[in-house]
Every structure is written in structure tokens, then in C-alpha cells.
Amino acid sequence: MTNDTMTKGMSRIDGRLKVTGAARYSAEFTPAGMVYAVLVGSTITKGTIRSIDTKAAEKAPGVLAVITHINSPKIAGYQVEPGKQEPAKGTYKLFYNNKILFNGQPIAVVIANTFERAQYAASLVKAQYNAETYQTKLADNTAKAFAPEGDGKKTRGIADAWKTAPVKLEQEYIIPSESHSPMELHAIIAKWDAPDKLTVWTKTQGVQDTQDGIANIFKLPKANIQVNSKFVGGAFGSALQVWPHEVAAILAAQVVKRPVKLVLGRADMFTSVGYRPNTWQKIGIGATTDGKLVGITHEAAGQTSTYEDFNEDPVGVSRSTYACPNVNTVYKISPLDIGSPTWMRGPGEATGAFALESALDELAYALNIDPIELRIINNAETDPDSGKPFSSKYLKEAYKLGADSIGWSDRKAKPASLSKNGWLVGYGMGVGMFGAYRDKASAKAIMMANGTLIIQTAVSDIGPGTGTAMVTIASDIMGIPADRIRFDMGDSSLPQAPSQGGSSTTATVGSAVYQACTDLKESFQKLIGNGGTDKPDYVEVLKKNDLPKLEVTAAVSGGPEMEKYAMYSWSVHFIKVLVHPATGVVKVDKAVCVADSGHIVSPKTARSQIVGGAIGGIGMALMEEVIIDHRYGRLVNNSFADYHLPVNADIPQIEALFVNKPDPYLNPMGAKGMGEIALIGMAAAVANAVFNATGKRIRELPITPDKLVGMEDLLES
Amino acid sequence: MKAFQYTRATTQQSAIDAIAKPGTKIIAGGTNLIDLMKRGVIAPDKLVDINQLPLNSISVNKLGHLHIGALALNSAVAEANLVKDLQPLLAMALNAGASPQLRNMATVGGNMMQRTRCAYFYDTTMPCNKREPGSGCGAIGGYSRMHAIFGASDKCIAVHPSDMCVALAALDATVTVSGRKGQRLIPFTEFHRLPGEHPEMDNTLAPGELITGISIPHNNFAKNSYYLKIRDRQSYAFALTSVAAALEISNGTIKQARLAMGGVAHKPWRLFDAEKALVGKPATEESFKQVAEIAMQGAKAYEYNKFKLKLAPATLVEALKHAAGLV
């Protein structure tokens, strides 16, 4: 790949549309006759609805209908299996019965001819409940946690071998629940085109998975459902399933026989579209005096809801990150009376890496070995879990790149040794890993008579710049400039593509685009004859052959390499922090994130991916925490004023570095994923830097000033 | 939200006449009022927009007293040279508040009148004596991390969220208000009140009164002033604790001091005893630590805000060090 755009990087193809407001997100369509729906949430945490008074709401100006569990049309997909009392566990079933399973659960949807009227009428719906006692606090409920299906206990070598090591430690690590909080609110417009035909504009990470999900819930033929999601303003895992508010809008549109728009409010975003679950972890880790790992025991208990077993295997990182002969892991989930958690950027690994990478730092300190050195000593040359060779792994190079850039040599092993202008200075690092995948996907490449290339595939772009990466790939293969290429996506009628998640889009959809373009070019070369030329004049060839266009659809799939190799993307994060000893304020002074994510297809958008992930990691480390008042089971910080995400003032200079060596096996571009590894390991890197600055080890996130206040003696000594 | 009427007042008198009617609320920048309406915390029948009233001037009189109109924008005040030169503490406090976008909308009067950010006050399904007298206080026994350590009552432990007001309390400002009975002046430190038995009352503004402006008497603090705000993120977060410190130092000795804390009480918490104790002392960290102990007398924490017992004195010492030019 020698194209100029490959080295310098193309700007986002949709950047201009986004910054000028021309990009239309799911809430920004107005089918004729559209009306507005607003949800009413329960105000108790568990129990039953005794009665629900909707009269005042129904009489309010502009109101078309109020739907509750009492008058809701039956939803075909919620049927109970023969012989069972309750439907199978899974996503929350809207208006299924009078049971309240979590606080804020939708108990009614009000539809009116304006948003304001719907919202006002929603405030008039009054429910009477029979409240029951409930549990919302993980710390009180780890005893009833159970092993999720397929996970649970795993042992390699001897269990608890760390206890026999000459240098060892055991510690607990806790992360609170975190909210995805994308900028764009979740929104859907549902329009029934016929009694069995539906069009939706909705925020989703996968138009075809949403199509499947709706087909299952409403028992409609998949082909009768059209899902559009052209632009997505961030999702981070929160748009990988059909949520109750989407079901509500579709139902509402059915009842009022008009298109219905439903946009979640910011407060509802905290209870309606999942979150990263509050998770308790314990790690026992031991090594020989020269730093060889003897054993790791990693336990975790995460919260889930009573109606769905959410399982993200946070302990997996301990089995695969380092060469360690003896590893045993235990993972359990504890059902609480709260809404279900869901995937959130770096699901499982981000949680697990906070514990593992903190523990490794603690071990390095106990051993008096440099944290990078300790990781190099225990570098896994083959996947310790499967025994398979890695398809590619350049983590050692990544350590070097990052250490040089952050100035690791300035770090002192003894905590609280460095200070500057009254602030303590500390350095820390942490490693991230995430499986690299390639899935099934198709793409269509169409060369038009005027020389415009159209690429079509049903992928979504939640922000990483997928379109930009795909156009880069197409431009490179076809040898035509990016501005002659149109990329169509976010439409379920286009060729098959998986949901955008698990950092697999470039590898998967990129492979399909690569193949389609390669095949299309070959078709032209065949038309030219004599083996064609490497730079066909497409317009000329079409004209000569009297063709209005030439198109090719290509499909790709996983491939046998995936069986032979262990495939992972790797990252290493380096952090320099300043900690104010008296007030406990932490400022990240510099972040360096190095990614081993194969060949970098689209350098500019790759950089933003890393920067975005790093910011997410800083948020996780320093401020993000969903807080429940367990006396009520209700959230107390469900707004952007109170749920803190980093703002510009919190964001340091972030260096994004790439090893940029192709993976020979994952896909023809040599690309691996990077969305998840941008965040995984970051929180530990920050916590480790705080320890290096202060000698205080924070094992429960986030690291807010209250946890560090009162260390002024450190500077004086 | 409930449907409401909206009118614009073109004269001060018409504004005063309009707000004499119950259920009528003034709207200035709207940055707090509208949020409260959206959350159903308040539901006025009528809004009177006062933005057309000529109350946005910033001026200084012959005696060097600074006068600021109630409608002056938070950003305009913070950027005004008069303010930066004469009362830099006020500019610093304003710049520590909210975000640039909000400061561009928020007015001085609105800032003074902003309600607490207590989560229970905002959630109408929760008990809150301030929102609904007699319903109980959700924060006591609940999530009290942001709450008061001084002057709270068993009815309410909320804090006043403003940064600007902390500086104004320190600077001995006076509030000018107008009502049907005419104009009156309220010393800034008496404008906001402690919750006592009536947490529903944030301040001493009488129903039907309009804030027209504030004035700050001349002082010699410009050289040695500092506003320090400790928060969970570096911008756009309310104070965990904050301190407005103003010193007059002569040959290393403190001649006069003004101190107020934010994030610790139902009103900006002026530290009169600590101020007195500073007078005559050398401007050293040692002196500041001594007065921090005095400042903390009578502090009482709740389940989640115990850290403020350490953070508040640390903030005070740090702010004084900055004011004195020691950092």
C-alpha cells in the first residue's frame, strides 16, 4: 500500500457533514404525520404495579394514546415456552406484565402530537405500587453470585500456586458501574408502511442485527423490516441490541397508526441502554525473586439484572496476557434489582485489566523490578491459554516506543520521589489486550459510467471513521482518488455486515471491501484483455464495452487462520500524573498510548480512535461512577453535571503511537482492531502513576480527590 | 413541562408588578430555571423575561466602589478590565464556575439565585424539605458527598453551589433589591441564609423583589487575592470545597484578610474568626495552617463527606498560599 493517503492519512469523509450539522442522525428525520412518544419510568425498584391511572394523561392536550402493560398489544416474541411460567431470560420485556424489576423501568409510553405535550402528559401518569424489598448493592450480594453459563472456574496448572511463591500479594480491586454516555441520545423513529412492514431510523451499531432483533420480537419476516442508521454519535457498546424504548416506539406507531419518534432523555440514558457493571475483583499473584511469575488467581463478581445473565469474563485477561504456568480464574455474576448491564468499550478486559495491571505494578514494586522489565520477563511468546502461536505480537516494541516517548527513564522506583512546583510527579503504565477477529461480511463495489465508485455494505459507523477507512482501502486498490468514491452504509438492505463492535470492523468489513474492489478491478482487466493493466481507465473501458456500470459483490468469512493462530491486538499506555499532595487533585500531565494493531489503514482516524479511548480510560480512572442510593434503588447522578466525563481541561497531551506492522494472517490489509485496546489498561496506568507519585495505592475507582486528600507531609519530608 | 405564559418586561416597574403575582418567575439567563422546570422541580405559570432591562452595566464610582448590574453576564463581568483590576478575586471565582457557554448566558442576579444541586432536590420522586417542606431530607443518611459541613440543620444539609457568591461574600459586597415597597440594600453575607427550620427559603429576598445589582466597596486586596476551587474534574464541575482569599500584606505582615468558603454550607461561608486571627501575622504557611484550624471549628460531616474535614482546611491553606504569592 503505497498510496499517499495511506501514509499521511485521509481526513474523515463525513467530517464536514458532522461539524456543519448536515449529517442527519436518527432523531433528525420527519416522516409525514410523525408524532412523539415519551416514556414513563417506575419510581420504585421492585414490586408490582397495583394500578395505573392514565386518565389525566389521556385527556391532556394533543395526546393520542397512553400504552401500559394493561392495554399494550401482545408482543409475539415475548411468548412463554410451553411448560414455562416466565419467558426465557433476556432483554427486558416491555409491558409484559405488572412486575417492576428495576427503578426507572418503563411502565407507560405516552404519544402526543408534540414532544412537549407528550412530556407533560407523561408527568400525569400515576402508578400505585405494591413495593417489595430489593437488592441493588453488589457489595452486599456477592455471596449469591453464580457462575454464568460457559464461564466460571478455569484452571491452568496448579490452582492458587501464587501462594507458594517467594514474593506474593493478594488484593481486591473494585470498579463502579460506568455509563456509556455517548453525546447522541438514543433515538428511534418507527413507521409502519403496512400492517406487516416496518421502517425504523434508530441509533444502532448494527442495522442488520437490529433488523434481526426486531424481527424476533415482533415476529415479522426480516425482509419486511428496513433499518436505517446513517450516522451514530457515539455508542461504545450501548447500541448493540434492541432496547425497550425501541420496542415502545414501534408499538406506539402500531397503536396510533402514525410514525412515532422517541428520544431518550439524558437521565433515561443511565437506566435504559446498559452500562459497564460494578465489579469486585481479587487477585493473588506471586513470582520468584527474579520476577518469573509463579501463579495468578483472579476472581471476579460482577452485577447483572434479575432478568438477564450478563457475562463479560473480566478474568480472561489473566489467562492470556502473560506467560504464567499456573493460572486459575473464578467469575461469577450477581443478579440485582437493577437494569441489565451491557458491553462497554473494552468489555470484560477493561475491568479485568484494571485489576491485573494494578496487581502487576504492585508485584513489580514488591520485587523492586521495573514494571516494564517485569512484563518483559513474563512476555508470552505463544498464547499461554490455547498454546497457539500469535498471528502477530509486537508488544516488546510497543514498550520501547512508549517508554521513550513518556520519558520513563525519569521515573523513580521509590514513590513520592519527584515533585514539581508543589505537585508530586509519578509515572505509570498498563497493558491492554483484546481478541482480534474477522467475521462474515459482504460488500458491493459499483463502477459508474462517470467514473464514480460506489461501495455498499450494511455496516454502521459509530465514530471510528469506518467510511474513511473503507474509502481508503478502495482508493488504494482501485487507484482512484477518494473524492470519486461514495460509501453507502447504515442501511439494512445493503450487503451483509456485522454490528460494529469488538474492534472487528476494519478487519471484517475491510476484507469484504478489499475483496469486492479486487474482484471489480479484475473484471475490468478481463474486459481489457491481455492481462489488463494495473491502472485501468474505468470510464474508457465502460464506454468501449457499452456498459452503464460494472458491479461486483464479494463475501468474506473467518478463514482457517483463525483456528491456527491466537489473534490479539495489544496496547501499552504510559501516564505521567501530577498529584497535589494537600488537596488530592490528580492531573494527567501526559499520556502515551502505543498500539500494536497491525497495519494502520487510516492513520488520522486511527489516531482519533486512540485519543478517544485514552480519554475514556482517563474518565474511568479519575471520575466516572454511576451512583445509586441503595435506600431507594435510584440513581443520584444521572446527568452530565453530576456524572463526570473528562472535559478538555482534564485531557492532557495524548501521544498515539503505532507499531504499524501488518498482521500476516488476520486479513489482506494486515489490520487488527484498536477500538477496545485504546481504553483497556489505561485506568491501571493512571492508578499506577498515582502510586508512583504518592505511594498511595487506589484499588477502587474512580480516583477522586477525597481518596488522596491530606498528603502534604509527603512534600515536606 | 407544564405549559406556561411568557412575557418580556420593558421597565423595572413592570417587572416588579409582574412578579408580585404568585406563580410568576423571573427568567434571566435561564440556565438554572429551565433545568428546574424540565425536571419538574418548579412549575411556574408565568415567566417574565427581564433581559431587556438596562441592568447590565459595570461601573466604578468616585470612591472606588464597583457596581455591577444584575443582568451583567458572568462572562462579561469576568472579562471586564474594571473587575480584573479592582476585584480580581471576583473574576477568578466567576471563571471557576460552570462552562464558558453557561457563563455567556448566566447573569449575576441569576447566579445569586441559583438553587442547590442536591440530587434529591432535583429528583421529584425523592424526599426533599427544600422542594417539598415536610417531606424529609433525602440527603441525610443518603448520598451526602457534595453536602454541607457547616451550618446545616436536621432539615437540610444542602450547599449553595455558586462560586461567584463566595467571592462576593468575602469582598463585603452589598445587594441592591427593588420591590413594590421601594429599594433596599442587603449585605451580601446576609443575602443567603442557613436552612434552619425553613430550607425552602434559600435567601432573604422577599417575594416580589427584584435584584438590580451588587456593589463592592473599595479595598486593597487586588494584589493578593486568590480563588481556589477543588472539584472532581478540572472544569465544569461544582466545588467539593472552594476558598476565596483576599489579603492586604505590608512588609510580610497581614494587615487585613477576607476569607470565604464554598461547597461547605447553605450559604457562602464567611470565615470571620480566621480573618481576625490572620491580622498581624506573618504571611507564611505556618500562619495559614493555624487559621485553618480556627476556620474548621464547628465543622460536622455526614457519611459521604467526611473528606471535606480535611479538604476544606487544605483548600484554605492552599488558597492563602497563592494569595500571598508563596506558590
Ligand SMILES: Cc1cc2nc3c(=O)[nH]c(=O)nc-3n(C[C@H](O)[C@H](O)[C@H](O)COP(=O)(O)OP(=O)(O)OC[C@H]3O[C@@H](n4cnc5c(N)ncnc54)[C@H](O)[C@@H]3O)c2cc1C
Ligand atoms: C451544568 C451546570 C454547571 C454549573 N456549574 C456551576 C459552577 O461550577 N459554579 C457556579 O457558580 N455555577 C454553576 N452553574 C450555575 C450557573 O452559574 C447558574 O445557572 C447561573 O448563574 C444562573 O444564572 P441565570 O441568569 O441563567 O439564571 P436563571 O436560570 O434565569 O434564573 C435563576 C433564578 O434566579 C432568579 N432570578 C434571575 N435574575 C433575577 C433577578 N435579577 N432578581 C431576582 N431573581 C432573579 C430566577 O427567577 C430563577 O429563580 C452551573 C450550571 C449548570 C447548568
Ligand code: SF4
Ligand atoms: S439536603 Fe436539602 S436540598 Fe438536599 S434533600 Fe435534604 S432538604 Fe432537600
